Amino acid sequence: MIHISELHASVGEKEILKGISLEIAAGEIHAIMGPNGSGKSTLAQVLAGHPGYEVTAGTVTYNGQDLLAMDPEERAQAGVFLAFQYPVEIPGVSNAYFLRSAYNEIRKARGEAEADPLEFLDIVSERLKLVDLDEAMLNRSVNAGFSGGEKKRNEILQLAVLDPRFAILDETDSGLDIDALRIVADGVNRLRRKDNAFLVVTHYQRLLNYIVPDRVHVLVDGRIARSGGKELALELEERGYDWVTAEPVAGV
Amino acid sequence: MSSEIELLVNKDYQYGFSTDIEADALPPGLNEGVVRAISERKREPEWMLEWRLKAFRRWQQMTEPHWSNVNYPAIDYQAISYYSAPRTAKPLGSLDELDPKIRDTYDRLGIPLHEQKLLAGVAVDAVFDSVSVGTTYKEELRKHGVIFCSFGEAVQEHPELVRRYLGSVVPYSDNFFAALNSAVFSDGSFVYVPKGVRCPMELSTYFRINAADTGQFERTLIVADEGAYVSYLEGCTAPKRSTNQLHAAVVELVALDRATVKYSTVQNWYAGDEEGRGGIFNFVTKRGKAFAGSKISWTQVETGSAITWKYPSVILQGDHATGEFYSVAVVNNHQQADTGTKMIHVGRNTKSTIVSKGISAGRGNNSYRGQVKVLPKAANARNYTQCDSMLIGNRCGAHTFPYVEVQNNTAIVEHEASTSKIGEDQIFYCKARGLSGEQAVSMIVSGFCREVFKELPMEFALEAQQLLGITLEGSVG
Known part of the structure; x- marks a missing residue:
């Protein structure tokens, strides 16, 4: 599905990603963990195409396409999705309109018919249940005045409606209480299929109790310091990130 | 930008x-x-x-x-x-x-x-x-x-x-x-x-x-x-x-x-x-x-x-009269706008509402100038003013000049103001959902102007959106 090779990226003069290689196959969930400032969110943003980061070296191939050559909207239309760590507010634009516009752009790119407001309402109503959100939130402005938990659930609602092939969850768990965390994780688990893949970025092991990853990668200072199975997350929880930092870099 | x-x-x-x-x-x-x-x-x-x-x-x-x-x-x-x-x-x-x-x-x-x-x-x-x-x-x-x-x-x-x-x-x-x-x-x-x-x-x-x-x-x-x-x-x-x-x-x-x-x-x-x-x-x-x-x-x-x-204005001459002013003013390049309203409360129980949205781009300069005046006999006069500015780029300007003059102490006069900037983050967020940059800007600007657009008759609302260089069927109303 996605193949990242020796990826380097910087902001201004400062290099943040210092050679990341990673391969995720369809049907897999990978987790990226690591201390603050290790480059986890940068990796998520670079994959989605944020213009604030400059890719200085490396390649990313997504279903045979050169992902880095694509505009952010082309990536989204091709099935890449980023659940934002800090979802952005757009006052005055209703959630329903925003979501339907996005949905239709992606349908158009796939050569499918656009949904009119009524058809779309059917689609979205069913998806709302998945994240336990009320229909009333469709008429509210995009993320404006949402609580932290609502914003995160709204990201997962978008994920559910847009049905991406490759979804990146950037610290979706941060700021969620245990109930909201469970709702979000349940949603993701139900969306999991053989033909899609997830990259879950998280600081804590907690989320991985609910979304069980196939692989865990530990990012330290812009490099993958260690990779392993789901047990690696538990080991990190026990021993802390210093343990990884102190060890020599293992082969990825 | x-x-x-x-x-x-x-x-x-x-x-x-x-x-x-x-x-x-x-x-x-x-x-x-x-x-x-x-x-x-x-x-x-x-x-x-x-x-x-x-x-x-x-x-x-x-x-x-x-x-x-x-x-x-x-x-x-x-x-x-x-x-x-x-x-x-x-x-x-x-x-x-x-x-x-x-x-x-x-x-x-x-x-x-x-x-x-x-x-x-x-x-x-x-x-x-x-x-x-x-x-x-x-x-x-x-x-x-x-x-x-x-x-x-x-x-x-x-x-x-x-x-x-x-x-x-x-x-x-x-x-x-x-x-x-x-x-x-x-x-x-x-x-x-x-x-x-x-x-x-x-x-x-x-x-x-x-x-x-x-x-x-x-x-x-x-x-x-x-x-x-x-x-x-x-x-x-x-x-x-x-x-x-x-x-x-x-x-x-x-x-x-x-x-x-x-x-x-x-x-x-x-x-x-x-x-x-x-x-x-x-x-x-x-x-x-x-x-x-x-x-x-x-x-x-x-x-x-x-x-x-x-400055389209209203003289609220009679008792219980209502005055409203909804405005979107866009300046770009070297355009300059000094616009706003005057609400003159003369009668009793008069009410006025002012909603002003200023958008500045390029080297444009946008000023809101508004006067709310409550005369001595205008008991229970009520005014609400909301004045928002949006900046696109770093070379434009937004200014607000509100004048409030109240001569009757039963009056209630409110003024709210805000200034925001279309951020790269907002645009990136829209793009990451599959929308083009053009759709993103149009959506953000129309959302900003929503309170005013909804006051326009339908045909005009559409024309207004086109004038802002945007296509936003569906989001207005």
Whole structure:
């Protein structure tokens, strides 16, 4: 599905990603963990195409396409999705309109018919249940005045409606209480299929109790310091990130 | 700032063409003779000429005001021609007699004057340079007793109404530009809705400046008699020309007891080029007088003009009168706008609402200037003002000048203000959901203006969105 090779990226003069290689196959969930400032969110943003980061070296191939050559909207239309760590507010634009516009752009790119407001309402109503959100939130402005938990659930609602092939969850768990965390994780688990893949970025092991990853990668200072199975997350929880930092870099 | 946003706000002015038509124009210059010549061409009665001359003499004693937050080269009032009419503009028996070139002009502007082609429910008066060239749906309106005609026609056919209300809201001595307009105004629209009548369709005037080096000075007078209702729309465009042109209009609204007047403007005069050359100087006086239990509502979308100087206001004369002002003002390149409103509370239990949205891009400079005045007898007056600015890029400016003067301690006056910037983060968020940069900006801007757009009649809301260079079907309403 996605193949990242020796990826380097910087902001201004400062290099943040210092050679990341990673391969995720369809049907897999990978987790990226690591201390603050290790480059986890940068990796998520670079994959989605944020213009604030400059890719200085490396390649990313997504279903045979050169992902880095694509505009952010082309990536989204091709099935890449980023659940934002800090979802952005757009006052005055209703959630329903925003979501339907996005949905239709992606349908158009796939050569499918656009949904009119009524058809779309059917689609979205069913998806709302998945994240336990009320229909009333469709008429509210995009993320404006949402609580932290609502914003995160709204990201997962978008994920559910847009049905991406490759979804990146950037610290979706941060700021969620245990109930909201469970709702979000349940949603993701139900969306999991053989033909899609997830990259879950998280600081804590907690989320991985609910979304069980196939692989865990530990990012330290812009490099993958260690990779392993789901047990690696538990080991990190026990021993802390210093343990990884102190060890020599293992082969990825 | 992303070049994408700049490209979008820098879309070409598509109304910049001019029509090659023979005109009957007065030579440049202004003196009493010119005022007389205009009046004579319009075959006006003596009282009208007298009024013009009083205004002209007053204007001669006045000086151009410079308190607004705009800069422009001195206007040479002697270099302007004060009257230009299409040569063929004789009184028309019907719209079919209209010069095809003028009709084509309106077709290109998207304003067909063939009645059968018009959107149902909108009657149009078209003003080309100095004169009205045609009013549609006249007969239909007459059935309901509604008078909708050019100002010139009203002076001839309804002199008693014109004499009673002309200058009753904006006296000729009101200000420099109003005095100038009163002296030389050439045409405009006149509306009278009788007692208790709800005007069956939207009324609309489309103003077009065509001739070069000509000023346009139209005058609109709308009177809604007791309990009447009327919604009126105004649109404006002009060709691209490298010199500045002066537009100094006066609009007077009268809402008698329990009447409602809703006045909407989409102003898209030529704004000048990217370097700030050319464009219309838009110095306009708009004011309404609201009597007991009546309501006057101004909605404006200002995207054009090199300079805008405009404060649609309401004098809340009667008890329980309501005044509203909803405004979107967009400036780009070197455009300057100093716009806002005045709400003068005279009667008791009067209420006013002000919602102003300013968008600044390029090197544009946008100022909101608003006055809320509560006079001693206006017990329980209530005002709410919300004033939001959005900045696109780093070289533009947004300013707010609120003046609040309260002379009755039962009044409640609120003012809220905010300034925001279209962020890369907002745009990236939209793009990450599959939307193009253009869709993203359009969505963000329309969301910002939503409270104002929803006040516009549907057809106009769509035009307003297009004017902002955006397509946003569905998000408005």
